[in-house]
Amino acid sequence: MSTAASADPTQPLLGLGQVRHTRLRPTRHAFDYATYFLLLPMRSLAAGGLCALAINRAGLMSFHDVDHGDGRNAAQGGALAWLDEVLHQEGIHDAKGEVWLHCYPRVLGYTFKPVSFWYCHTADAQLRAIVVEVNNTFGERHCYLLDRPRWGVEQVATKVFHVSPFCAIEGSYRFRFMRTADRTVARIEHDDAQGPLIQTSVSGVLVPATLAAQRQALWRFPWMTLMVMLRIHWQALQLWRKRVRFFTKPNPPTDFVTR
Numbered sequence: 001m002s003t004a005a006s007a008d009p010t011q012p013l014l015g016l017g018q019v020r021h022t023r024l025r026p027t028r029h030a031f032d033y034a035t036y037f038l039l040l041p042m043r044s045l046a047a048g049g050l051c052a053l054a055i056n057r058a059g060l061m062s063f064h065d066v067d068h069g070d071g072r073n074a075a076q077g078g079a080l081a082w083l084d085e086v087l088h089q090e091g092i093h094d095a096k097g098e099v100w101l102h103c104y105p106r107v108l109g110y111t112f113k114p115v116s117f118w119y120c121h122t123a124d125a126q127l128r129a130i131v132v133e134v135n136n137t138f139g140e141r142h143c144y145l146l147d148r149p150r151w152g153v154e155q156v157a158t159k160v161f162h163v164s165p166f167c168a169i170e171g172s173y174r175f176r177f178m179r180t181a182d183r184t185v186a187r188i189e190h191d192d193a194q195g196p197l198i199q200t201s202v203s204g205v206l207v208p209a210t211l212a213a214q215r216q217a218l219w220r221f222p223w224m225t226l227m228v229m230l231r232i233h234w235q236a237l238q239l240w241r242k243r244v245r246f247f248t249k250p251n252p253p254t255d256f257v258t259r
Contacts, residue, residue: 009098010044012051014213015184017204021235023166024196027242031235036217036224038063039184039206042080042099052211053105061214062106067113068133083118086257087129090145095128097121102184107218107225112137114163114228115202117177117186127151130177131257132188136163137232140252144173145259152178159190160253166239168192168247182206 015037022030038053040063045051054062056074065074069082080099087095103116118131132144142161149155155175162169171192178185185203189196207213221227240246 010041010049012041012045012053012209013039013206014209014217015039015102015204015206016217017202020199020201020203022199023239023244024198025194026244029235029239029242029244031231033227033231034221035202035204036221037202037204038101038103038105038209040101040103042083042101044098046078046080051209053209053214058109059106060108060218062109063103064106067106067111068101068103068116083120083131086131086143086145087120090147090257090259092120092129092147094122095120096123097125097128102186104225104228107223111225112229114232115188119177119179130155130175132157132175134161134163136161137229138162138249141256142253143257144175145257146175147259149175149177152176157258160258162249162252164236165246165249166236166244167198169250171197 017035018032019035020032022028041049045055053059056064065072065078068079072078072082083099098121100119101116102119104111104113113135116133118133119127120129120131122128127149130146130149132146133141134143135141140162144157146155146157153176157173157175159169159171159173167190171190174189174191176187183203183205185201187201189200190198
């Protein structure tokens with residue numbers, strides 16, 4: 001798969017697409033929503049690249065470093081410095097190329113990011129690692145590090161972090177990522193001891209994150225990031241009504257990163 005997404009490889013991008021979720025057992029439950037998200041070249045932005053998006057400042061649509069990693073601000077090196085520390089601690093020292101961050105923006109000052117993906121490349125633009133950054137609605141955060149992934153090839157990680165009260169912390173995740181010049185797809189499937197349980201994906205067509213593109217997205221979905229949280233609770237209510245088993249939240253894992 002190509003890692004180029006526009007004529008300008010340092011251009012921040014806006015993804016316009018769909019979130020899909022299907023639960024297979026004990027009762028089938030499925031939904032999909034239109035969405036939009038950011039795909040940001042973090043090293044280029046740190047080097048002072050031009051960007052129409054509001055970065056670490058107020059805006060109708062914006063990105064803030066403190067929303068990721070360990071919450072360090074731009075003066076402390078921001079989320080990119082946190083990511084580099086994580087990679088180095090895990091023995092990955094050759095991810096010196098561009099880092100593309102797939103995440104939700106802040107909209108009207110608010111955001112909730114169920115999952116963000118850090119695509120880390122070598123200096124010769126080869127995919128070296130992917131960090132899957134997961135947040136739950138209890139304010140907790142955990143990361144899954146995928147070492148030497150390949151586009152379109154399934155990667156597996158043991159599930160250790162509580163996300164939904166309707167899923168036990170058991171089994172594994174199967175990740176698969178695809179990227180072309182103008183489209184991205186991220187798939188996450190959760191398997192338990194009985195086999196496939198949940199299938200999710202987020203996909204979108206990529207366009208430069210110009211002011212015009214931001215205005216169009218905001219016009220179509222002005223409350224998008226607030227709706228992410230509301231929809232999570234609405235779907236939880238639907239599962240409760242269907243009498244899907246409820247699991248009490250355990251303590252978070254001791255390690256912040258699962259490799």
